[in-house]
Amino acid sequence: MSALIMESVSAPAVATSEALWGGVGIGSMFVGGLYVLGNRRLVACHWNRDHPQVIMDRIRAVFITCVVVACLLSWLFLQRGVVTRVATRLLQSSTTHQPASELDALLAIFGLHWLAPARRMLMATTWPLLHTMLLFLGPLVVRWQDYRERMANYDADEHPSYGHTHRWRIRLRNYVVGPLSEEFVFRACLGALFAQTALSTTSIVFLSSxxxxxxxxxHAWEMYAKTRTQKNALRIALARTGFQLAYCTVFGSYVMLLFLRTGHLIGPILSHAFCNIMGLPDCSRLRTADGRWDIGMLTVHLLGVLLFIMTASTLLDASLYHSIYWH
Incomplete structure (x- = not known):
């Protein structure tokens, strides 16, 4: 059972069916807002999601969605007594024994513990990110090698200024707005909603992911609309989207687990941004130029996976964070 329900002898604050329909509605609002508030611009820009105007329209859309969803869930949690229950839990885990206000409790429900002790906040910020980085130990070494090679061959005259390009908007979307909005909606909001039901932690992780x-x-429709004149455009779009669906589901399970175990949103946000920066590992780097396995690089990649598994129980120990979602 989820932690908030286990500590209460009363019935769940939200019925499972309510939460499931609410989750579907929240996801639909997030995706629908991207098109309702910017579809005309997207079509005019030939389905180019990287067009500057499309990016800014979608940033505004997800901001509006986040505000609306937060307001609706806040009202629900106030009406169902969830806020009072969380305020009691915060008082029990407080080092100062100061009662928490309704605002403090609401923020805590969404993983925004602005009154948490500095040491706990530091752990919630750094340790989940460190755990994620261990999984990418191999790709990080590859990045470091590439950087050293670029710096050794760098020629300033061959690299014009990028000040007049729109690259910063793409980075803003991928590394800032995307992680912030998606983690708030799909982790903080869905996690908080599902935790008020009789769903188990495993079910919460599975359904939200x-x-x-x-x-x-x-993205399948966008990809097809952009390349529909090409041969096998639909098949390629579906194949890529299928892979993205699988990857996002696995990744969503991991970051939801981060959120539930720590009770903080900052860790999932930073881990999400880091994964977006790193991208998928380049498996071709595991072999040398003549096609043989690179034993050193293979060892580093496997070491990262091993450390990721071995440190999970330590770096993600819920008792360190006093998570309201884990008991």
């Missing part, structure tokens, strides 16, 4: 993965299926 599937909703997160399905929220990316719309």
């Amino acid at each position: 599937w909703l997160f993965g399905l929220a990316h299926v719309h």
